[in-house]
Amino acid sequence: MENLKSSGTEALSPTVALVQFAPLLGNIESNINSLCHLLKAVKADVIVLPELASTGYAFSNRSDAFQCAESVDNSSYIRFLTSQAASLNCFIVSGFNERDENNLYNSAILVGPSGFIGKYRKIHLFWNESDIFEPGDLGLPVFEVAGLKLGLLVCFDWMFPEVWRILALKDVDLVAHPSNLVLPFCQQAVAVHALCNRFYIATANRIGSEGSLHFTGGSVLVSPLGETIIRGSVEEPFVGSHTIDLSLSRNKNITPRNTLKESRRPECYTFLTTVEKK
Amino acid sequence: MENLKSSGTEALSPTVALVQFAPLLGNIESNINSLCHLLKAVKADVIVLPELASTGYAFSNRSDAFQCAESVDNSSYIRFLTSQAASLNCFIVSGFNERDENNLYNSAILVGPSGFIGKYRKIHLFWNESDIFEPGDLGLPVFEVAGLKLGLLVCFDWMFPEVWRILALKDVDLVAHPSNLVLPFCQQAVAVHALCNRFYIATANRIGSEGSLHFTGGSVLVSPLGETIIRGSVEEPFVGSHTIDLSLSRNKNITPRNTLKESRRPECYTFLTTVEKK
Numbered sequence: 020m021e022n023l024k025s026s027g028t029e030a031l032s033p034t035v036a037l038v039q040f041a042p043l044l045g046n047i048e049s050n051i052n053s054l055c056h057l058l059k060a061v062k063a064d065v066i067v068l069p070e071l072a073s074t075g076y077a078f079s080n081r082s083d084a085f086q087c088a089e090s091v092d093n094s095s096y097i098r099f100l101t102s103q104a105a106s107l108n109c110f111i112v113s114g115f116n117e118r119d120e121n122n123l124y125n126s127a128i129l130v131g132p133s134g135f136i137g138k139y140r141k142i143h144l145f146w147n148e149s150d151i152f153e154p155g156d157l158g159l160p161v162f163e164v165a166g167l168k169l170g171l172l173v174c175f176d177w178m179f180p181e182v183w184r185i186l187a188l189k190d191v192d193l194v195a196h197p198s199n200l201v202l203p204f205c206q207q208a209v210a211v212h213a214l215c216n217r218f219y220i221a222t223a224n225r226i227g228s229e230g231s232l233h234f235t236g237g238s239v240l241v242s243p244l245g246e247t248i249i250r251g252s253v254e255e256p257f258v259g260s261h262t263i264d265l266s267l268s269r270n271k272n273i274t275p276r277n278t279l280k281e282s283r284r285p286e287c288y289t290f291l292t293t294v295e296k297k
Numbered sequence: 298m299e300n301l302k303s304s305g306t307e308a309l310s311p312t313v314a315l316v317q318f319a320p321l322l323g324n325i326e327s328n329i330n331s332l333c334h335l336l337k338a339v340k341a342d343v344i345v346l347p348e349l350a351s352t353g354y355a356f357s358n359r360s361d362a363f364q365c366a367e368s369v370d371n372s373s374y375i376r377f378l379t380s381q382a383a384s385l386n387c388f389i390v391s392g393f394n395e396r397d398e399n400n401l402y403n404s405a406i407l408v409g410p411s412g413f414i415g416k417y418r419k420i421h422l423f424w425n426e427s428d429i430f431e432p433g434d435l436g437l438p439v440f441e442v443a444g445l446k447l448g449l450l451v452c453f454d455w456m457f458p459e460v461w462r463i464l465a466l467k468d469v470d471l472v473a474h475p476s477n478l479v480l481p482f483c484q485q486a487v488a489v490h491a492l493c494n495r496f497y498i499a500t501a502n503r504i505g506s507e508g509s510l511h512f513t514g515g516s517v518l519v520s521p522l523g524e525t526i527i528r529g530s531v532e533e534p535f536v537g538s539h540t541i542d543l544s545l546s547r548n549k550n551i552t553p554r555n556t557l558k559e560s561r562r563p564e565c566y567t568f569l570t571t572v573e574k575k
Contacts (some may be wrong), residue, residue: 142562146552158565178493178551180458181566188572204492204523211489214482215456245482273456274424284420285570287436288459292563292570294466 033165035193035219036063036260037238039251041227044075045087051099058103063260064165066107069225070114070174070199071125077229081123084151088118091128091135100130108132110164112171112223114197125152127171127197129162137162139171143179159185167192167265170218174198177205177222180212181291187216187279192268196222199234206237206250214245217279218268226254243267311443313471313497314341314538315516317529319505322353323365329377336381341538342443344385347503347516348392348452348477349403355507359401359429366396369406369413378408386410388442390449390501392475403430405449405475407440415440417449421457437463445470445543448496452476455483455500458490459569465494465557470546474500477512484515484528492523495557496546504532521545 038057043049050073058066070076073096078084089096100111110131117126117138125141125148140155141148159182162169170186172194177183186194198205200222209220219242226236238251240261251257271279316335321327328351336344348354351374356362367374378389388409395404395416403419403426418433419426437460440447448464450472455461464472476483478500487498497520504514516529518539529535549557 142565143555143560146554149554154562155565159568175555179561180462180490180493181561181569184458185566185568188568208489208492208523211486212458214486215458245486276424276427277421277453280572282421283457283459284432285572287420287433288463288570290437290463290466291459292566294558294563 031166032262032264033064033167034062034260034262035221035240036061036066036258037221037223037240037249037251038066038068039224039226039236039238039257040069041225041256042069042072042075044077044229045083046075047073047087047089047096050074051096054099054103057256057258058107060258061107061260064109065167065169065193065195066109066111067195067221067223068111068113068197069223070197071116072114072197072225074116075229076199076225077232078151081151084116084123085118088116088123090118091138097128097130097135101132101134104130105132110136112169112195112197114173114199122153123151124155125173127173127195129164129169129171131164136164139173141173141176142182143176145175159189161186161189161191170194172196174200177208177212183212183216187218191218192265193219193221193263196220198222198224200224201232201234203235203237206235206239209239210241210245210247213241213243217243217271219243219263224251226256309444310540310542311342311445312340312538312540313499313518314339314344314536315499315501315518315527315529316344316346317502317504317514317516317535318347319503319534320347320350320353322355322507323361324353325351325365325367325374328352329374332377332381335534335536336385338536339385339538342387343445343447343471343473344387344389345473345499345501346389346391346475347501348475349394350392350475350503352394353507354477354503355510356429362394362401362429363396366394366401368396369416375406375408375413379410379412382408383410388414390447390473390475392451392477400431401429402433403451405451405473407442407447407449409442414442417451419451419454420460421454423453437467439464439467439469448472450474452478455486455490461490461494465496469496470543471497471499471541474498476500476502478502479510479512481513481515484513484517487517488519488523488525491519491521495521495549497521497541502529504534
């Protein structure tokens, strides 16, 4: 499997938690304090936090975003997540304002008890994000932690069925989906992406407002059968967890004679990668 | 545009109708009579009928299916649809048990006032259908009728986000989706496919039972905003119509700086067509 990275111990029925809160713009220390408080209550193997949970979202310009961005090898936020992962004995996925030399990325990072494991950089940038961040350049990595295969997407990626499908073809059990959603559609839509692709999706959304943006909360965990297992408040901080059944995400049989992969007709899909953008 | 075929006059706000009924297995004449009765009440520019509306679905073997299959150039069913399209001044999409020399296809045909216009052959065959039908070999054609760009899919194709996306990339306004659904998931899922792809979807499902199969009715018309505009009964014959707004299906702006096509990253999607099936 391309990009497969293995880490940690096996859990046949891992517990997945969503944490929803309102990061404070540009203030990593305050966001660490908020998370420190919220994470006390969590018992889970994999915890998913919102997009850009380290720094907040609505920077007025690139310079402001740059000032509080961190590189993965020298990050107070990752040191904090590592300490939490160690004390809770879990893995944490979080949105992360990532600096790599002079570039910024809207990333999702995976951290375990021993520290940083890997990252995904948001492929589809929303609205004015391209004034600040570079488009993701790391493809769609898959990680093996807590006995499951984990894929990462960030927020607006949800509107692109292509990336969900690719993660399914890479045998992902769970897509961790840190988000800062300003519209309410995604929370319904992920149930259909989960059903068509037969995996779990954990969409951890934020709450609160920044400037004219109001975030819609309502974080969800959905099952490979398209059921919504957890749904968070739309306004309040929220922590929810659920033990997931990996036999569901590993059963790709749609009928006794159709499996998700074998029933595909890739020879019919070439238009998806050959079409010009305009 | 690949496969674009033009026919008929323009209508800025075409009306789309769904017709739901219970075809009788192997009996084209009876099904023509049922439709003759139902179509009397319809005023629409495009009418969508269920999958295999000419002959029913659950053939016990290929020979039974073959006996009532028709070729498009000598079909009592297409002659009937043509007469209806002429008298109603409309276009009709219907599921069709198609014979082409010794092959059978689970097809969707498009018929207008002047006769047969074109066809799609179901790409993703469900369960035991592959004992009877050949997999579709005509790609995903697009037709221009009644002032709109029309794509065709059949039933189980709904679980494959790839084909919806390709039709969006071909600028389709409406996907006509003749179906014989035995599960209730699709009727919810098409709203998300419509939203992610910004087109209308008309899923015309059948009702009734054949052998151990019970069909779930509930035909739906959904909008490019993911709204369900029409929802049919789950048990009864149903005719519903709605005038659609093509400005919605032609507006592919997701934000002022994101369009459906330009925000895609096809260079990141090559796994969709290069991955091996097993």
